[in-house]
Amino acid sequence: MPEPSPQPPKRRGRLFRFSSAVAVLLALAGYLVVQYVTGGTGAPGCKVVSGRGGGPQYEFSPEQAVNAATIAAVGTGRGMPERAVAIALATSLQESGLHNIEHGDRDSLGLFQQRPSMGWGTEKQIMDPAYAAGTFYEHLAKVPDYKRLPLTVAAQRVQRSGYPEAYAKHEPDASLLAAALTGQSAATLTCQGRPEVRTEAAATGPDAVRAALVRDFGRDAFQETGAEVRATTAASPSPSATAGAHGRTVTVPVPPAGKADAGRTAKERGWQLAHWAVANSSALHIARVSYAGREWTAGSTDSHWRPTGAPGTAGAERSAGSVRIVTGQ
Template sequence: MSEPSPTPVRRGRLLRFGAAFVVLLAVAGYLVVQYLTGSAAPRCLVVSGKDDGASYEFTPEQAVNAATIAAVGTTRGMPERAVTIALATALQESGLRNIEHGDRDSLGLFQQRPSQGWGTRKQIMDPTYAAGEFYEHLAKVPDYTSLPLTVAAQRVQRSGYPEAYAKHEPDAVLLAAALTGRAAGTLTCQGRPAPTATGGPDAVRAALVRDFGRDMLQTAGAEVVPRRPSPSPTATPQRAADDAVTIPVPKRSTASGTVRERGWELAHWAVANSTALHISRVSFAGREWSRGGFAGEWRTTGSGDGEASATEVRIVTGG
């Protein structure tokens, strides 16, 4: 006598379990791919260097603008407090986005107005110019480093909401500590660059000049070192441009702090620009950030060349 076939209820249960298992495998596979390739939605994170749990999550667009603001400040010899004030102001005025609209004729990161003498529309929409104008006005505020942030910012901006800057101070403090290099290994970005991202060593060097000025490359003597030959004539531009830009850090104290701080400033700048410039790896002082599964941390390289690596920042593009 043949064994009775499974009941409809049992068959339905088996089908449900099978479907659930397939869905579970699909989700697990998706998460593994996201982890290994870093292809999740791009985002950046800055954490406190004091192990107090403070953090701020932001977009790659905001990261590029924040890095520019910080670089312009340190290049002008402004202290970290000035960078904090500038970042908090831009967070309030534009959300760290270079917007083409605002109250009346206000524009850009700091919502500066052409009609009030801040510059032409084209100039104000250049983040480097806009940041420079902000610092120039801030430097004229007596004892601005000892003033409450909201007071110092208001002396420059003349905003109708002068107290609004204060709420952004905690996030600005974290960003300034990382982007001036004082807090080492505290800024990371995850997610693959957009297909339209402009990569390669030339793009990295042009961005360095844009934010730090031509003296950065002339003084540091940045070199381009090929990582490997182009795989083939049919390789994509990004894969073919898998090169490293090596930036020697000056062996002296600078206006932006110690040599080590200067190095971390450049390293964090590169990570902040990783999505826009198709940067895949950044290393400094025996630690490395790489796009992909470990993009949320700076790992110790264990290469044994910590002393040598503390004198140069290595930025790898492509991949």
């Protein structure tokens, strides 16, 4: 009986390439699964939906949520309108994907890929998200009639990019984020709230929440209105809290609307603070956020804002006067 002939070289080559491709795909799938399960920077983790219901939605990672919340807070702190915040968010989505990256074209850095050599600041300043956002708004405010310009045109007047039309494709997602993170749309931003995986110890608890509030909104934003951020130990969980979620509570009174608020109401300012807290939930180990009769709880399967009282009741109206942030530590 004749022995089987050896496998032709060409066929062996095809099998090797096929096996290599399968191995690469399996490795990539494993990486994405690990990122998703651990809450890494590639995990979706957060979602923003339209305030009208049944409209578009955008999913993004906890890292992107923190940066987006900072961009919005800095903008409203400067009295910039929702349109300006949408322009800034679309710009960062295009330039860095809302990641604070340490590299780019030539000496470009950070959320907006700003260049130290072009007078945007030092490398250290540009890598500070609050500074980077502030200097972007400073330049945007000098663009004549920027609120009426197409978004991509307004962004290009600031950035002077080699791809002037690139910002337009991010306008739908940026508009959703801006509506939520300026408080125009209530209870529209949620996150799963898984703690971030870090290689070094991260500050958490009420002190970390207060420091992050000052970092993004500015110390004067609270002091000028007489508002105070205070931390207290929760004696027991609220009626809608999950068992064992005692934690520590930071109560942030909602300041009344002022001249620097670009026409926003106090309730819109409250929803901005509430959404800011949810966006920072993974980084700061925030377990619950309550405002205006609604509550978000980390770890729930759908991350919806649940009602804590009937709309229009005295309890719901009283809860609109402050945002309660419960940390896990």
